[in-house]
Amino acid sequence: MTTPNEPQPKVDSLPPANPAAATASAAAVSAKPVAVASPQPTNPAQPLAPPAPPPPNPLAHLSLPFKGVDYKAKGYHCEATVAPDQVVAVAEVLDKEGLSLDTITGVDWMVEGQMEVVYDYFHPTKTLRVVVRTRIPRDNPEIATIYKVFPGANWHERETHDFFGIRFLGHPNLTPFLLPEDATFHPLRKDYAA
Amino acid sequence: MDDVLSGDLIYVFAFCLGGLAFAVGPFVVVHLLSERKTRNYANKTDQYIECGMEPIGDAWIRYSAVYYLYALVFVAFAVDVLYLIPVALVYNRVKEFVIRDFVELVLFVGILSLVIVYAWKKGIFEWKRRKATPNS
Amino acid sequence: METPESNAQLLSDCAPYVKFAKLDELLALGRANSLWPLTFGLACCAIEMMAAGASRFDISRFGAEVFRPSPRQADLMIVAGTVNKKMAAAVKTLYDQMPEPKWVIAMGNCAISGGPFVFPGQYAVVEGVDKLFPVDVFIPGCPPRPEALIEGLLKLEEKLTGKRRWPTVKPE
């Protein structure tokens, strides 16, 4: 098994992966993380039309690595791929921006040996949908909790812990949320056998 | 003891027996007609009802006094009604005492309803709790 | 002393005026016409159970509209929805707490066999309530229509009294 922080050969059909897991310098939020700006996933079905102008980035004024996304194609307005240790900082910035937490999604990329945690934010008054992604190694998935910034994340994190075994450090009560109290299995991991 | 008195006594005694029968009767009938044992699969038959869950902790704890005061108001009016029953039997039986009976009744109920006024002022109906130290 | 023949003679004389029945039958008739279900709605079937209790389908025509929240006062448990493994202990507790005589109606495919949530690798659903305790009437459907719930009640009454009060509708 290759060591998790050494980037795997990327299968091109996978979404823009960001191997910044362990190597990202724990610089302040504003420093650019080592993010490989992967090309926009062109849709092979379409003829190679002239690349459309990059969609506007509504969060350009923030110092975070946000990229505008075509809402018609994806369903959200901008996304950012950050290192795991900056997730709380990004959450604080978005909280000051007035966004609200939509949900926290775990995705198990077993082929790459990584777990992806996707934070969805929406704005109660403006038309704005923001996605923040991060990748954590699969064998000891740990990430800081954003419960202090968004209390609503409490249940989302417990549920993601239920399904994937991702430990959220600093979470007040990481007991099983949907599974029985004494459950130790994580059903949505790809290597979960019944 | 002439026979009139004993006649009445028998009547009262029969009445009490009837009351007792009404009280004990259902237990006997249920015991005869109901099934002998209850099927149970987690032998929780005699566990207290708590929405299907195991009751947590004990209910014999120190409650706030508001419940007790609420019960007192009820008792006050239960006694009140108790006295009104015999009154209802003899109410305006004698023609010329009609007004007197009515005034007495209103007076009696009026004095007793002061309990409600007192309880209302004390804030029992709002379930307020007596704060020994004013809440910060 | 009366001879057996004169007894039979006596019975047949007043047969048209007096109905003789064993006490059990009388009790069964009373129980069948006043089944008190336990409010035990789990999922989608609960809405159809509420619709059956409401104005159009109205199970109060069969004496079953009194939904008792407490198991001590209910004699019929309508399991309307999916029972999953975290809920199984509570369901068994409720069944135990119900006084005898008690009956169970498994309403909907989830209560009969786990329904649409049975697939290899499923970890949360109890496949069928009869794994927990005996079930008297199964009502298939996802969710079954309120008429199906009423048919289930009539089937249970038939099981109690042996007679069916409503003519069975023959599928033509």
Add this chain to the structure above:
Amino acid sequence: MITKEAIMSNGAPSETFTLNLGPQHPATHGVLRVKMTMDGEYIVRAEPVCGYIHRMQEKMGENRTYAQFLPNTSRIDYLSAMTYTHGFVGAVERALKLQVPPRAEYIRVITSEMNRISSHLVWWGAFLLDLGGFTPLLYAFDDREKILDLLESITGSRLTYSYFRIGGVYNDVDDQFLKGTREFVAHMRPRLKMYRSLVTDNIILRKRLIDIGPISSEMCRKYGATGPVIRGSGVPYDVRRVEPYSVYSEFDFVIPTFQETDSMARYLVRMEEIVQSLRIIEQALDKLPAGPVMAEKVPRVLKLPAGDYCYATEAARGRFAVRIVSDGKEIPYRVKLRTPSLSNLSLFEEASAGMLLPDALALMGSLDLVIPDIDR
């Protein structure tokens, strides 16, 4: 806010006891368990415990093709099943860049709005049941049966319709449905006036709901609550208006918003939403275009291009969003269902601290919870 210390410092300290407002309880409308630490009638801490109806919808999303997962979408929140199917189908169409014919879009709007009205009617009946009145439930279900007859005539089922298909709708609406819908709209408006005089103007209801369970817009934002909960706190957030999907941008309707932030405001938001839904249905019926109801070349085996796609719809309880992560195969790699009831309930612990028990149940009723929506 009454904290534990405040209670304890009350001279003769009365102990608290733990009460299970458990899975089987008439006020939880499903199998939600709330572990309540009580001091007499006051709640010190109410901690909802969920998972008693967890049915692995997301696990099933990972071993079913896109078309096979459709029946699941209408069993997550069976009271507004149309909008949930609309969310999943919309995400697949967005990924495939599939063009849905306009007639199908209009039919989707009509059926979604009728489903919203039937969901609000069930909420209204059940909420009044919580507060002690049984009659409104009978009125509400009587009207709801009319909607179910209409939806059943075109979809075939009363509650869990899998009526929307990827690329359009299952079958066309006949004019018997259209005539019935117009009659229903005409019938429902005077009924709403009767509901208002029967219940909304009832002093007992007002006493039970006004100033009960205030939820500030800041708390809504912190917990991600949406739908009538956030609209009752003064924020006009409605996915139909903020992220217009389908053909909602072509109708003019008002997003009812109330500033009072209490249970009465959430009650009035839903009653006003029924009126707005009737307006939308009427406009959609007038502008219903002719044409096919199914996109032409929908591939038999759907293979979404790799990547993740989101689609959000406005369900009766709030913002429902689907995220499909696909790795190019015909079975999705991950299906995430963001359901409104989970976020709406997550603020219950903070909102109900220090309240009386009956008021906390009125607050829970005003959140309009469907428990399989929380547990999925």
